[in-house]
Amino acid sequence: MPRPETGNRFDDDDYPAYTVGAAAEMIGTTPAFLRALGEAKLIKPLRSEGGHRRYSRYQLRIAARARELVDEGTPIESACRIIILEDQLEEAQRINEELRAANPPQT
Incomplete structure (x- = not known):
């Protein structure tokens, strides 16, 4: 019996x-x-x-960033908040860029 086509899931972030x-x-x-990051609702x-x-690769990148901050002495709760704010800023910048491209300034 043929297996259903699943695509290449390991390329999907x-x-x-990962266990x-x-x-x-x-x-x-x-x-x-990792469990602490889950309890802090970061991932x-x-x-x-x-x-x-x-865990997905995307979640592992977030966890690795949290680990960097914690290793530098940032409390885990603060590290989680920093990462959330970084993510929000990145999203806002992406949206801003898209809006500017869709509505170029008129001279």
């Missing part, structure tokens, strides 16, 4: 491909640190059918 152990190892931290891992946490 949002595909929850908590693998994710922690990839970014050089502990599973407890919300998806759950496998068995209830295990699964």
Whole structure:
């Protein structure tokens, strides 16, 4: 019986491909640190059918940024807030750029 076409999920930044152990190892931290990021609502891992946490590459980039800030001495709650604000700023800049491109100044 042929398997359904799934595409290449590992190229999808949002595909929850990594277990908590693998994710922690990839970014050089502990599973407890990843759970703390979830408790702080910075990242919300998806759950496998068995209830295990699964992380995407996008979430791992966010977690790695949090780890950088914490390693520099920033409290985890503050690191999470900084990352959220950085993300909001990036999104606002992207929207602003799109609006400027769609509505060039008239002279």
